[in-house]
Amino acid sequence: MPSSEETPTxxxxxxxxxALASLRGLFTLETDYEILAFDNPVEALEETRRRPVDLVICDYLMPQMTGIETLKKMREIQPDMVRVLLTGFADKENTIRAINELDLFQYLEKPWDNQQLLLVVERGLQQRSLRRQLLEKIEELDRLLEEHRDLAERHSALERELEMAARVQRSLLPESMPEFNGLRFTGFYQPCHEIGGDYYGICARDDRATLLVADVSxxxxxxxxxxxxxxxxFEEVERNAEAPADLVERMNEALHRFLPSGMYACGTLARMDAEPGRIRLVNAGLPHPFVLRARERRLDQIPIAGMPLGIFxxxxxxxxxxxxxxxxxGDVLLLTSDGIGDVQRAGAPDELFQDRRMKEVLESLAGRSGEEVIEKLISEAREFSGGGPIPDDISMVAVTRA
Incomplete structure (x- = not known):
């Protein structure tokens, strides 16, 4: 049940x-929001069951129940409500641990800065509005797709539309992969349906090249x-981000602003510069990269992890x-989405390609070019599945040093 678009609650x-009087006075004087003020979290919970609320600002330490408990219950009642937590400095450690559970928009320490609080609330309401609009559009498109699937056998036009959409999506991928400072790039992409959510791209400039492999939920x-x-x-942020870690941080902030609640993206980023063979890697939720060492005939897996983009x-x-x-x-760096590893063995769906067979194949390919690595890996995955359906989109990029 959405609240009024004209007057946020x-x-x-x-x-x-x-503190409650100070908050109420601040928002009454500085905004035209409809303000609901409660000194009892139980009564506040009851009110959220009766009417929609756009944003809640809740104190952490309260006698009836903590702010964390209150916001958890409010999220169950109104999942789209923007949640802001006020906390004393002593509560900061507990608050940070609870952020993952609460999906907080922001937390502020007492005593708060009035202008900062007003700005946080304004941005929270803007984000809620954008998320709602995007979610409505996505839900509308999903409903249309579901209707089209029901009519697929009788309506050949659907197949033409989906093929056109697939062509549009394929156009997002690089037509050709450039060479940079003795490095050669080879990409592969296969959606599990007509269109999918994996992506890879490269931005090459005179002094650097930046590669991204991504997988959207x-x-x-x-x-x-x-x-x-x-x-x-990615293409917008890469222009001005000197450090790869800064690039990923800025991508995360942008995706957090625009993605609806519950959606996220994983990615691995590789930055190459003028020094031959040196690659800086940043991971955000994709499988660990592999390096196939040509001279040693050895497979290395680079243990870098990271949280998906857009959640926080x-x-x-x-x-x-x-x-x-x-x-x-002769070495090859291999970046992949999780689709290739999630391929199931024919007749034994609990066994995945990544459990054992994938590493065995890669170890045998040390010393081969990136093109050969990808071609053989895909061939082995298809044989592993017995030609069955691929459960997820597959994307990968191999970087070969000449």
């Missing part, structure tokens, strides 16, 4: 009368739209591991 919950039109957003954000905004606990590697001549 903001709920204030704080058991301290002075979900499938179909919803994921395809998000992959288009991912491409646009600025100030949240998002973290992205980074490292630096050196490719010797």
């Amino acid at each position: 903001v709920m204030l919950v704080d058991d301290e009368e002075i 979900g499938h179909g039109i919803q994921a395809a739209l998000t992959s288009m957003l991912m491409k646009a954000i 905004g600025p100030g949240g606990p998002a973290s992205f591991d980074s490292t630096e590697i050196e490719l010797a001549p």
Whole structure:
């Protein structure tokens, strides 16, 4: 049940009368929001069951129940409500641990800065409005796709439309992969349906090249739209981000602003510069990269992890591991989405390609070119599945040093 678009409803919950009066006075004087103020979290919960609320500001320490408990219950009642937590400095550690559970938009320490609080609320309401609009469009497109699937056998036009959409999505991928400073790039992409959510791209400049392999949550039109957003954000942010870690942080902030609740994107980023063979890697939720060492005939897996993009905004606990590697001549760096590893063995669906067979294949390919590595890996995955359906989109890029 959406609240009024003209007048946002903001709920204030704080058991301290002075703090509650200060909050109510601030928003009454500075905004035209409809203000609901409660000194009892139980009564505030009851109110959320009766009417829609756009944003809630809740104190952490209250006698009836904590702010974390209150916001958890409010999220169950109104999942789209923007949640802001006020906390004393002593509560900061507990608050940070709870952010993942609460999907907080922001938390602020007492005493708060009035202008900062007003700005946080304004941005929270803007994000809620954008998320709602995007979600409505995505849901509308998904409904259309479902209707089309029911009519697929009788309506050949659907197949033509889907093929056109697939061509549009394929156009997001590079037509050709450039060479940079002795490095050769080979890409592969295969959606599990007509259109999918994986993406890879490269931005090559005179002094650097930046490679991204990404996997958006979900499938179909919803994921395809998000992959288009991912491409646009990557190409825009890459222009001015000198450090790869900074690039990933800025992509995370942008995706957090625009993606609807529950959606996210995973990615691995590789930055190459003028020093031959040196590659800086940052991971955000994709499988660990592989390096096939030509001289040693050895397979290395680079243990870098990281949280998916778009889940937490600025100030949240998002973290992205980074490292630096050196490719010797003949070495191959392989970045993949999780689709190739999730291929199931024919007749034994609990056994995945990544469990054992994938590493065996890669170990045998050390010393081969990136093109050969990808071709053989795909061939072995198809044989492993017995020619069965691929459960997820597959994308990968191999970087070979000449």
